[in-house]
Amino acid sequence: MMPLSETGALGADGVLLTAPLIGFAFGWFLERGGLGDARKLTGQFYLNDLTVFKVLFSALVTAMLGAFWLDRVGLLDLDLVYLPETWVLPQALGGALFGVGFVIGGLCPGTSCVAAAAGRLDGLGVVGGMLIGVASFNAVSGWIQPFYESTSLGAVTFADLAGISRGMGVAIVTGIALAGFAVASRIEGTRS
Amino acid sequence: MTRLHPGLAVVAAALGLAAAFDDTSPTYISAPALAERIMRGDATLRVFDLRSLADYNELHIPTAVHTTVDELSRTPFTGTETVVLYQLRSFDAGARASATSSLRLKGARRIYLLREGIYEWIARVREPRLATDATPTERAEFERATLFSRFLGGVARTNVARSEVPAGYWTADVQLPAARSGAAESKALQAVLQVRRRGC
Secondary structure (H helix, E strand, O other): OEOHHHHOOOHHHHHHHHHHHHHHHHHHHHHHOOOOOHHHHHOOOOOOOOHHHHHHHHHHHHHHHHHHHHHHOOOEOHHHOOOOOEEHHHHHHHHHHHHHHHHHHOOOHHHHHHHHHOOOHHHHHHHHHHHHHHHHHHHHHHHHHHHHOOOEEEOOOHHHHHOOOHHHHHHHHHHHHHHHHHHHHHHHHHHO | OOOHHHHHHHHHHHHHHHHHOOOOOOEEEOHHHHHHHHHOOOOOEEEEEOOOHHHHHHOOOOOOEEOOHHHHOOOOOOOOOEEEEEOOOOOOHHHHHHHHHHHHHOOOOEEEEEOOHHHHHHHHHHOOEEEOOOOHHHHHHHHHHHHHHHHOOOOOEEEEOHHHOOOOOOOOEOOOHHHHHOOOOOHHHHHHHHHHHOOO
């Protein structure tokens, strides 16, 4: 029964050993997919290269369908999978800040590590900026705490909020993703 | 685009479409939401306690009826009821599928699970807690919980150490973290267990 980390099947040491392996695999696939290149990443904002959108949405849909059906056949207990909590305004502001940083730096946190590991100076620069951001947040976290903890919705999902079944939520997101892929391919086709 | 991509898209579409027709996914209800329904005398509400009879006799949610999954599979429903199931803590995938499938076969349509079972009821309705350094949002939620607690014969507690009230606990339908870990009991569950140990 999965998740192996929560059911204790891996043990504490197993979890610690598995985490870097998954991290290295994630980084390797990002690099091989060309996502350590800032020009490729920022291409999505100018609609001339939508690789990032397609790669990340593919990963999202694969994980979502896999998790849903593994739970359905009893191999995974989705209730044991950590569900991050939602704070609407803080996360909206954080998302906007993230987007601005992404456009300016050309890289996001994961891909900046990949770029830095591949020896790219821009990757090192973004990793440095990210660390400065982490330290700055830590320094002012007490001051911004009331905002940071505001507009809490708890551990909710899109399906919870919409009042639909989990399966219907999966179907809708899958449909959106497939439509997005079709639109992305068309946009890239017209620009190539 | 390679020839593989359309094939993968068809597989994804098929799995996504099949998911839409899957009606065994659980819907959860929080303890305060359940308390609200009980308080307003929701005539469609049918609450079932799936724990042992001894546990049920010691403490159960008002209006709840003790039953087992086998008995549920023989209980007829009209489809208009709001059915709530709970056990000691959260349901694992097998127990969840077994209970909800039985209900659906007997005609029930609106089926809810109390996410963290009787522990959530104790911690959020029967004995809500307010930390000494509670935020305004937590205080507002606590006031709401206090109404439920008074109505249902519980005892609200104020000036509780922060360590006994998990962060964000009173501000949303947050899962108790210990219910996920399974191994070491977290402070949240410890706090709830202390309530239990006092004979609540």
